[in-house]
Amino acid sequence: MTRVFLQPDDLRDLVAEQWGADRRLTALHRLTGGSKKGVYRLHLDDHATAILYVWASSENYWPPVSGVPDDPFTDASGVDLFATNYAAITAAGVRTPRLLMLDRDGRHLGSPLALVEDVGGVTxxxxxxxxxxxxxxxxxxxxxxxxxxxxxxxxxxxxxxxxxxxxxxxxxxxxxxxxxxxxxxxxxxxxxxxxxxxxxxxxxxxxxxxxxxxxxxxxxxxxxxxxxxxxxxxxxxxxxxxxxxxxxxxxxxxxxxxxxxxxxxxxxxxxxxxxxxxxxxxxxxxxxxxxxxxxxxxxxxxxxxxxxxxxxxxxxxxxxxxxxx
CATH class of the missing domain: 3.90.1200.10 (Aminoglycoside phosphotransferase (APH), C-terminal lobe)
Known part of the structure; x- marks a missing residue:
């Protein structure tokens, strides 16, 4: 398939809604390592940053597979899983990047997305x-x-x-x-x-x-x-x-x-x-x-x-x- 990744202009409305119409996206970097969802770092004009997760078919490299029906580790991807699991992991007192915004319906990009805190790139x-x-x-x-x-x-x-x-x-x-x-x-x-x-x-x-x-x-x-x-x-x-x-x-x-x-x-x-x-x-x-x-x-x-x-x-x-x- 031909993969089409996000460009800065794609996020203009999202940035305006989240941070205000006077804010601008100065850079967008797609981060490496992800194979099921797209992960991007947003750089804003006041030097603030955030991380964007996008669950789109063009971001998922994994081909379909017929797995064990009750295997809970098969197809562990998607915005609903992310939202439910985020609530559970934070309730257990475990640190994860703070959720800033969730779009389950693909209102902004046509695919579900989440904006989360940028805690830095050091693993x-x-x-x-x-x-x-x-x-x-x-x-x-x-x-x-x-x-x-x-x-x-x-x-x-x-x-x-x-x-x-x-x-x-x-x-x-x-x-x-x-x-x-x-x-x-x-x-x-x-x-x-x-x-x-x-x-x-x-x-x-x-x-x-x-x-x-x-x-x-x-x-x-x-x-x-x-x-x-x-x-x-x-x-x-x-x-x-x-x-x-x-x-x-x-x-x-x-x-x-x-x-x-x-x-x-x-x-x-x-x-x-x-x-x-x-x-x-x-x-x-x-x-x-x-x-x-x-x-x-x-x-x-x-x-x-x-x-x-x-x-x-x-x-x-x-x-x-x-x-x-």
Whole structure:
């Protein structure tokens, strides 16, 4: 598809309505990293800035996929999810960029949008690499925020919008959802990767063995869903602020911690996690390895601007998946 991104003139009415007719947009920068929505930094004539999220088809690089029906992490994007999740994460006492304005109906741009506070462009990932000493306090504060989230309990799992509407399916356990999701990712990836195709039965058997060790549970925590240090911005006063919150869901906290362990590496210990079920953690860790083969290969077939990075990520996780068996 031909992608058309926003230009400054597109935002003239939005800026006038939000900040006044005498205000002017002096620059508009589309930020890199987003693959499901457009993220732009607005620069105004008084040097103020704000961040614009736009949920438009031209901003979404992901091709459609038939996922597991009750998988709460499938299609975790959209203005309704953002609005509901913003209310939930702030109620849990977790810092995220402050919401300034929400347009659900596409009144301004023809697509839903949100304006949020600009907390700066320094990610925790950058700070950890550039100045580890300066990252100590934000890491500790992030750990406290995650414990508040993960001890915000619910008796049902799923997207918050689905739970609120009564549409969240509870017909299966979370571990069965993850098992089916993992086997689906394996089948899709095996079509593209000969080494996985050759080992498909052994990998599937490993998934089922990990699932068989997990005992039942019926209480869930509030999790981000895909939280790495690149999804945490550090404000000028050193506060960590979580972004990309559309994937927020009630689920097993082990799902979050499998991701955190992978993405934070040795710094994971600084987060001082809640107690975890190690069998459940191991199943979820392996399921995420398989998802990081299938997903990157799928988006690499599109016009995503860094396709080779995605292919390299998939290859890295093929090696990890096969090493486990």
């Amino acid at each position: 925790l990932e950058t700070l950890m690499a550039r100045d580890p000493a300066a990252a100590v306090t934000p890491l500790s504060t992030l750990g406290e925020a995650l414990r508040r989230m993960h001890t915000t309990r619910g008796s049902r799992y799923g997207k918050l919008t689905a739970i609120a509407s009564g549409a969240a399916s509870q017909s299966r356990s979370t571990e069965d959802v993850v098992q089916e999701r993992a086997l689906g990712h394996l089948d899709a990836a095996a079509v593209r990767v000969a080494r996985l195709a050759d080992a498909r039965d052994r990998v599937a058997g490993h998934v089922r063995d990990l699932r068989s060790a997990v005992t039942a549970r019926q209480e869930y925590g509030l999790v981000h869903g895909e939280l790495g240090p690149d999804h945490v911005l550090v404000t000028a006063c050193g506060e960590p602020a979580l972004i990309d919150i559309e994937g927020l869901t009630y689920f097993d906290v082990e799902w979050e911690h499998a991701w955190l362990q992978m993405r934070f590496g040795d710094d994971y210990r600084a987060l001082r996690p809640v107690d975890l079920d190690l069998d459940r953690l191991e199943l979820y860790r392996y399921a995420q390895v398989l998802s990081l083969i299938e997903g990157p290969l799928r988006i690499a077939d599109t016009d995503f601007p860094n396709s080779q990075w995605m292919r390299d990520l998939a290859e890295w996780n093929v090696t990890k998946a096969l090493a486990a068996i």
